[in-house]
Amino acid sequence: MSAEEHLKSLDPKQFDPNTPASADFYQHVTKGWRDAHPLTAEHARYGAFDVLNDSSEARVKRIVLGLGATNPKPGTVAHKVWTLYSQAMDSVRRNREGAxxxxxxxxxxxxxxxxxxxxxxxxxxxxxxxxxxxxxxxxxxxxxxxxxxxxxxxxxxxxxxxxxxxxxxxxxxxxxxxxxxxxxxxxxxxxxxxxxxxxxxxxxxxxxxxxxxxxxxxxxxxxxxxxxxxxxxxxxxxxxxxxxxxxxxxxxxxxxxxxxxxxxxxxxxxxxxxxxxxxxxxxxxxxxxxxxxxxxxxLSDKFTDAAFEFNKVMSGVGEQRPRWKRALGATEGMLGEAVGQLYVEQYFPQSSKDYMVGLVENLRTALGKHIINLPWMSDDTKLNAIKKLNAFTVKIGYPDKWKDYSGMVINPELSYYENMHNAGMWHQKEEYAKWGKPVDKTEWGMTPQTVNAYYNPLANEIVFPAAILQAPFYDPESSDAENYGGIGVVIGHEMTHGFDDQGRNFDADGNMVNWWTPEDAEKFAEKTKGLIAQFDAVEILPGLHGNGQYTLGENIADQGGLRVAMTAFLDSQKKKGVDITTEKIEGLTPMQVFYLNYANLWAQNIRDEEIRSLTQGDVHSLGKQRVNVTLRNIDPFFEAFSIKEGDKMFRPVEERVVIW
The missing domain is CATH 1.10.1380.10 (Neutral endopeptidase , domain2)
Incomplete structure (x- = not known):
């Protein structure tokens, strides 16, 4: 795919005609994509996230090469970025220096x-x-x-x-x-x-x-x-x-x-x-x-080659990532916001930020409805939950205040190791310098060019970097159904983290305060047991089962994100006067498109070694389970695809777990 090719959201031509949605929804939606994107030796896994990340990396590479072409003046941030990248690419010098x-x-x-x-x-x-x-x-x-x-x-x-x-x-x-x-x-x-x-x-x-x-x-x-x-x-x-x-x-x-x-x-x-x-x-x-x-x-290639041999065992990957990708990653690790500022100027239009602001408020309203209507939660706890929801800080695209790198010294006369170490010490000193000062709530924990999002319970904030605001998550050329099933679910997911097994321990101000009645806390814990059991029951590989307790927070957020985003989508269509019962999108109903694009987000090929490593060390369930296990708790999903008793995707009503 060329770097500037438009990243399309949903493509019905890639659906598997031999696997009904009612039998294996993940297979039905993603088989064509997975067949079209076989794993190369470089990758332990490759999915829709990675396609978008490749696009972001290509953009960042052009930014960095562009800085080099300007012959930046020593001491400038541009010179620091270009020096680190150049030294990371200079295998001749690094191999000559060795250890x-x-x-x-x-x-x-x-x-x-x-x-x-x-x-x-x-x-x-x-x-x-x-x-x-x-x-x-x-x-x-x-x-x-x-x-x-x-x-x-x-x-x-x-x-x-x-x-x-x-x-x-x-x-x-x-x-x-x-x-x-x-x-x-x-x-x-x-x-x-x-x-x-x-x-x-x-x-x-x-x-x-x-x-x-x-x-x-x-x-x-x-x-x-x-x-x-x-x-x-x-x-x-x-x-x-x-x-x-x-x-x-x-x-x-x-x-x-x-x-x-x-x-x-x-x-x-x-x-x-x-x-x-x-x-x-x-x-x-x-x-x-x-x-x-x-x-x-x-250091030299001897060191990186040895590390790669270990990585082959951990992930099953057969080939190192290209040197330029590793060099970019190292440079961004030290000067990420400097690159991010240029990324935003070139690739993040104000229209995307404006759309997200409205979308987030729609999701906030929808989650409020869900909280108010929860049958298992008391009014006292609901009031505190709504207070926390209303206090959410939303950060979109990029920080209001950029990091100042003027004090970081990068000297091309020094070795790459010395410069990277000095840059790392600069960051460490910056962290230690926070001691005794009030917490800066404007600070970001991700760069704008990062394809991800997060919820920070200590700031009670949800953060969406610029790079994730592209297809298949968000596309101004796509339908509302696709966008709500993409970035809408991501927003709902991050909001729900404020109320998952960890986030629920923090109040509206981001302090660890128990705002639950004992009875509600007990009911919440009881409901999570059912979700834990569902993911524990999945045999991912022979003899390897999911870990429902370890992945509980993400599983709660996935389910909450889906439910809340659907409510927000339906509300948005009602405001626009759209009758979703008669509307068609490429022959599909808007409800179907919403769930199809959600599954589309998790299209992925992955090696068995990587599956084992992630199951042992990642708080996220694998993509297939994020689709098939989670959706089997969502009533509107069954209705959208006429899934009935006897179908493999069916789950009896009494076994469905609904938390938020």
């Missing part, structure tokens, strides 16, 4: 004497990684206008505890690939094979011990349980293995906070105990790996 950019730091770790091990720990935490545990400021869950200091568990290179602790075939396979990665990367960094194997053994010992105390994926969704305030005196008393006064001053440049929130007390305890009981050799080996792991993507 040289990191040798001095690796020697520093190796040569640190015992009496300076605390200094080494603080240096690592302040500059290169978060060994044993993590820490930093974030909005206070109980008072979202201010920042709190959090200390959290962590330190595991594989992220999820199950990779270390479970002995099934898949987790063993990942573990072995991780061990090979450590050995290979340490050899790439200049260590002998014998030393690389010793480092791997010590890393696995430490990270497995950290995993043993880490929370499960399901536990990590319990937000109130993660809010454990400690006075500073209690923190020092409970975790005496760390010099906390020096920790905050030397790693963040801030005075010791009066209160610290410990999110997973047992995990932090495990990290601190390991720090206190391991030998210097074991700790140094762990640091060496943490350092090399964070540096590898910014």
């Amino acid at each position: 040289a950019p990191i040798q001095a730091d690796l020697k520093k770790i190796e040569n640190t004497p015992h009496e300076e091990m605390t200094d080494l720990f603080l240096w690592m935490h302040g500059n290169y990684a978060s060994p044993f545990f993590g820490a930093g400021p974030m909005e206070d869950l109980a008072n979202s206008k201010e920042y709190a200091m959090y200390v959290s568990g962590g330190g595991m290179g594989l992220g999820d505890r199950d990779y270390y602790l479970l002995d099934d075939k898949r987790n063993k396979e990942v573990r072995e690939a991780y061990k090979k990665l450590i050995v290979k990367q340490m050899q790439n960094a200049g260590f002998k094979a014998k030393d690389a194997k010793r480092i791997m053994t010590n890393v696995m010992k430490i990270e497995t011990a950290l995993a043993d105390s880490a929370w499960t994926r399901e536990q990590s969704r319990n937000i109130p349980a993660m809010y454990n305030p400690f006075t500073f005196a209690k923190l020092k008393e409970t975790y005496p293995g760390v010099n906390w006064d020096r920790f905050f001053i030397e790693t963040m440049g801030i005075p010791s906070p009066e209160t610290v929130i410990v999110t997973e007390p047992n995990s932090v305890m495990q990290g601190v105990n390991l720090l206190s009981t391991l030998t210097d050799r074991e700790i140094k080996d762990y640091y060496l790996w943490k350092y090399v792991a964070q540096a590898a993507g910014k």
